[in-house]
Amino acid sequence: MELAGFLLLVAGWAIVLAAVAVLKTVPLETVFILAGVATEVVGLVLVIRTHLAVRSARG
């Protein structure tokens, strides 16, 4: 779960990198950068939930 969260964080960043490198128009770049950030948020939530679960398990 933790690894999946971090992979999503990196994947979100990869979307942002691809958007600024390949896309030509600012509106399209904006949409893809927002999509990348949204992916990162999902990854961050996953990492946070993993750490919370580990803490609960340890008591």
Place this chain on the structure above:
Amino acid sequence: MNAMALCFLFSLLVPLAGAGLALINAGLGRSRSAAHAMLASLAIVGVAALAYFACGFAWQGSTELPAHAVTVAGKTWNWLAAVPFFLRGIALDGSPLSIAVWLGMLGAGLAALIPLGSGADRWRLGASCASAALLAGFTYPLFTHWVWGGGWLAQLGPHNGLGRGFLDAGGSSSIQAVGGLTALSIAWILGPRRGKYAPDGTPSAIPGHNAVLVLFGCLAALMGWLGLNCAGSILYYGLEPGRTVLVAVNTLLGAAAAALASAAFTRTRFGKPDASLVANGWVGGLAAGSAGCAFMQPMAAVVTGAAAGILVVFSVEWIELRLAVDDPGGAIAVHAMGGIWGVLAAGLFTGRSGQFVAQLAGVATLLGFVLPLTYGLNRALDRFYRQRVAAEGERRGMDLFELGAGAYPEFMTHTEDFSQR
């Protein structure tokens, strides 16, 4: 006065920001770990300077130095500096390049001090030094090259028409957010202090031991931030020396608005203003104001600071209660949340088309590159060299366990010594 001479003079104030952070971290920790916190601060600054000298600047570079680049869809992107290790071939003669070396070294030390706040009372001295070396030698210079070394984030303006490219005059991202995200990693890896959370997850308050140190640290931090923001604005964005007055005014207004907002907010919520949260708000305002200090109007600096003050108070509570992360110094809320808000505020208030999108790309890089990298490096370090002190060390205090003597030898009594174990 010559712009570079003025920039160098401003940069001489920056160590006061480190002194301020060290005092804040020591004051917000327990009395039995105070000497350890201050010694760790000194050691971390030293290790960070050496690591930056050895390889940090080689990765960071500068706009006028050679760099590795890759061409994609007809655009050439600069992604890593190609400078010799140990500053070989760099003349330290007062040129902009030599001041970039000096300011980068100070920034590395400042960023490395930030995680000490989240690891207080349980982070081994040797481990904190090793972690500082990783931060100053790898994480900080890699990201900083993209912001201040002519890297791809700075190129978003000329290549993609996104404002002036990613803007950060004083280090909201490269110093504060990088340090704050490392603080989050350290807090996750170390786990909470013994006794911080009950078995059902309810947190208990462990108040800082010296509010005077904390509040004096805030004043010292202001001096350091004034130097950092003014020097960064001149060096990285070519600000005219006369315009540094705007930077200084914005820096103070941001901190003042943040402190007053957090005082009013805690007064409303808890009945009285909370000294440690107001101190956190003050530093959060400084962290947030750094990015746009040279490009905003004073009213925008006030709004940025006030929002940072409230955000920091909310974040401290959210991180402790909802995320179950024990951050005694509030480093995650102040530097990560404050820094990221400052980056976005610079995009909102500079009034250039596409600037906010460039800032958003920078935030995405912080979350998607810096956080995984710093967490991975510190997790790997923890496998080879355990970062958390033994339980006995935490019980006796870091001062006695790791240093053999306390900060306050006249006052050695702790209630826990008399409690049943």
